[in-house]
Amino acid sequence: MPSPLRSLLTIIQKSVDDIEAAFEKRGHDFPSIDELPSERDSIRLEPGVQAATALLTSAAYQLIANVQLPPSYIFNSLFGYYLPSALRAAMETNVVEILRQAGPQGMHVKDIAEKAQVDPTKLSSILCYLATHHIFREISPNVYVNNRLSSVWDTEKSLEEIKQNPTAKFDGTNGIAALIGHCADEDYKGAGQISDHFMAPETAFEDTPERSPLMVALGYDKGSMWSWFEEPSNEMRLRRFGIAMNGVNSLQPPDAILKGFDWASLPEGSLVVDVGGGIGVSSISIARAFPHLKCIVQDRSKVIEIGTEHCQKLLPDALSSGKIEYHEHDFFDAQPQTSSTVFLLKQITHDWSDRYVIRILKRLRDAATPTTTLVIVDTIINHPCPSPPSEIPGANLAPPPSPLLANLGVANASTHFADLSMFVHFNACERTLAHMVELLAGTGWEVTRVYRSDDSGGYLPQIVARTVPIPVEE
Template identity: 60%
Template sequence: MASPLRSLLNIIQKSVDEIEDVFEKHGSTFPSIDDTQHQDDAIRLDPSVQAAATLLTSAAYQLISNVQRPQSNIFNAVFQHYLPCAIRAAVETNVVEILREAGPKGMHVKKIAEQCGVNHIRLSSILCYLATHHIFREVEPDVYVNNALSIVWDTGKSLKEIKTRYACYPSHKYPSFSYGCGSSTDESYKAAGYIPEHLIDPATTFADAPESSPMMLAVGYRKAENSMWTWFEQPSNEMRLRRFGMAMNGVVNLEPPYDILTGFDWGILPKGSVIVDVGGGVGSYCIAIARAFAGLKFIVQDRPMTVKLGAEHCLKEFPDALNSGQIQYQEHDFFETQPQTSASVFLLKQIMHDWSDRYAACILRRLRDAAMPATILCLNEALNLHTCPAPLLPIPGAHIPSPPSPLLTNLGPAKARTNVMDLVMHAHVSGRERTLVEFVELLASTGWKVVQVYHGEYNSQIIAAPIQS
């Protein structure tokens, strides 16, 4: 029998062979991290490449955890918070754009700092730390160039244009993915620092209201009925609200473009069917579905300020759908009575994870009260998986095959996005990610029965039908 280390090595070797075989069939080679051009993700999104890459990543992380001295492992972990700080510093100082303009030979940190208007010694520490984590590449002492990781947040703008056109509107200078970098390394980072206090304090450890979240502790906004959403809507936070909204849109770009269109078959809905996107933000997912299914109609519901931003977004991305009325925006508080009583589908895209069970149950009951007998409830949520095997549920599509031993059942850091988001939801809004068992129980308590589960690369679709009395 192979040792655990040898078993992990075998998984890595087999995965590399499978990835390289796919690239070879396409007449290509796997791209280097040192490439400075934006890489074509078409081959990487091949399902077989995705599966092999996930196993490889899981095995590599587990191999490192096994062989690295425990003290070193924990040392790296407890100081990992400096990584988002360094990324935000690089984003805010436009290092990526400066290096793009500098060309393939790169630029010395003194010249970079001069263009940024910052201390070169401190910037040098930041860039060296990032290069140590393979973000940027140091080609000569103190000379840096971009690589495949750093260009992810490249605005594509010249430094001159950024400084003149975007100086007064810092949230507008970034592409969607950079909004996520900014939001995650700003308010989200500050909120995370209060998780231990929130857990230990008897006054907050059992609190499930949004105003009691670690983020509200961090920003000093703890008043009844307040939440992250009302905090974002304060006049002083307009930039943050816009950045957060576009960060959520950036999530769409992180997910495979087919993800929302796979699983539930939107094509089975009769022409003229109404999909109500409850808490739909700027309507990114409705826009994606509407492009593919012209005969369907959509109502995107959200808070007043978000609805306004959503209409602006739709006018830019899919004006025909907005002007024709195929996509409409409606102000609505999903804790109040649902005004749409003839919906074919209630779509909730990552809404449940924003709320503790008490609040999530209220939302679901409002929808059950407004549902017709044939109404479909579609929850798009990330499912938390245990690190060990769990009992199977008798629901079509619920089962997820276990990875090869000795990998963790949830594939560890290779699939840690859901675990990260579980903590993010806790920190921001006292929310949580849930297991499928927890969803089944929550839905049953509010008048819904899970009838099908579809697993996607990032999220799962939980399809439920009204329980008939």
């Protein structure tokens, strides 16, 4: 019987072999972290490569947890809060853009600091810390270049362009820089309140978004995060948040919303209502791929304004033809679209505690026809231990090789980041599949299928439900 260390090493070795074989099959070597992104990165998105990557990541982190001295492991984890702080500092000071313009010879931290208008000693500490985590590359003392990791949040704009119009820095980007800004600003501040909020008698069982850890951290008592975003002083943050949600979309393949539910099977002229659809990221993808469908994006008025502008840049013909429409609507009110083929709830239910989700689902059930389909796209929490099998098609995941955790551990940690982030923002949560099935069943919906987004199974799968009789309360 091999030791746990040997078992983990075997998983890592096989995963490396599988990944390298996939690249070699297409005539490429696996890229170095020091290289910039290229077309061959698309090979990483192939299902087999993603599966091997998940196993390798899980095994590597578990190996570290096994071999590192427990105090060292705990303290390395504890001081991890400096990483988002450093990421935000580098993003806000446009270091990636400065280094892109500097080229492969790099730039000394003093020159970077001069262009960024910050203290070079402090910037040196930040960049050295990031490079130690393989984000940026230090090619000689205090001389840095971009690498594969730092380049992912490049806005592809010049420093001069950003300085001329800083509020538009994130416009037209992949959204990752905006996501870093949001997570390392609002989310980070709220995370610092988790323990106090969780233990204080007055907030321990709070489930309203108005008294979330973030609202406490910001000292805001006039509503939830959504109303805080709409304060005049937060115009930039609201705009950044909308684009950041596109950054979340960038964590999946661009066409992820199209994989799973069979959009092509819907009849000509079918109506897809993107409930709480933000700036319309999902609807734009659907309309571009399936022009026979009509999409209505519903959200708050200010978000609709930004969304209309976003769609005008990316898919103007869909707006002019009416294939995409933007409507102001509060999903806690009666749903006005009563002939919808599909209601789409992408990353909505995780924003709300159970009693609010029940109200949203009931509103949609009231407006549904007997043939209306509900598609929920939200993170599913998987337990580290094995769970009982489900009878729902697509719900069960193949168990990973021993001794990996059932949920692949840190390789699937993003689902748990998201869960805690929902607590911080809204006193809400991500849910297990069993939890979501229970909420749906109580509001007149039955889950018929789960389409997993990857072999980890938790990140933004599609949960498909149909209407059933609403349970009668006794």
